[in-house]
């Protein structure tokens with residue numbers, strides 16, 4: 001298949017492109033720095049600055065699948081008003097432009113989304129049937145609007161999937177930030193540690209994206225989280241155990257809020273989310289359904305070099 005990927009240079013994107021290439025697909029990417037993206041990924045790359053220009057037509061030629069992952073990173077730095085606008089627009093405006101420019105050859109749009117579409121409080125279990133209320137916070141609004149823009153493609157008879165991604169465990173993202181602290185034996189739960197953490201191993205997430213792109217049964221919003229979410233306290237203990245380090249140092253919620261401001265919500269919110277559609281409708285087989293096995297794979301053989 002001819003596949004166009006945005007955000008391809010990122011943590012999830014570069015794993016996905018590697019798998020797509022290995023499976024023999026013809027991959028092209030859009031990037032703010034095409035020369036760098038082409039060097040990194042070894043595929044044709046096209047410059048695109050979404051705020052200033054339309055999608056370059058050459059990138060869209062003969063494309064059958066678009067995988068839309070680009071967006072200002074939510075997990076780094078404070079959420080200033082300027083960055084929040086960029087987080088929103090780099091996803092919503094770019095998706096709108098991709099939908100408007102979709103070529104006649106397009107069959108599928110697989111778009112990012114996140115578990116941030118759910119309320120982020122308490123123990124209630126959420127699946128894809130949840131409806132975001134009209135009045136909602138920043139992350140819920142961002143995810144809801146992102147999915148709505150992507151769904152615009154359906155009017156053109158194109159199948160759309162929005163992947164509500166959980167906390168991805170791999171060689172990037174959250175683990176990248178936690179590992180140096182945990183390796184020093186200074187890790188531990190944040191807040192009261194009771195919040196739910198809906199993790200997913202990077203290999204399984206890539207598997208979900210591949211299935212969403214290539215299996216014609218997949219459509220609509222899909223929770224991409226492992227079937228066995230844990231509370232943050234259990235996650236910290238499991239990570240400490242995998243690294244053979246103590247993990248008893250709690251980080252109080254107020255310290256995190258002081259350090260990160262509104263972005264502290266990423267660690268403090270509670271998302272008890274289950275992959276209902278993946279399991280019930282698609283019989284998706286997770287390679288890593290349980291956290292200890294996922295962590296053993298990722299950090300178990302002490303990949304720190306220490």
Ligand SMILES: NC(=O)c1ccc[n+]([C@@H]2O[C@H](COP(=O)([O-])OP(=O)(O)OC[C@H]3O[C@@H](n4cnc5c(N)ncnc54)[C@H](OP(=O)(O)O)[C@@H]3O)[C@@H](O)[C@H]2O)c1
Pocket residue numbers: 006007008009010011012013030031032033037050069070071072073074086090112113114115165166167168169173174
């Ligand atoms: N990682 C997670 O745990 C997680 C969880 C839930 C949802 N997601 C979502 O999944 C998507 C991919 O995640 P990721 O972790 O792979 O992200 P990432 O590593 O931050 O990569 C995102 C890519 O988007 C492009 N980008 C970044 N800022 C941009 C901006 N302001 N304007 C235009 N393009 C920009 C960059 O590509 P170029 O530099 O090549 O342009 C970058 O490589 C994101 O939308 C993210 O919100 C991720």
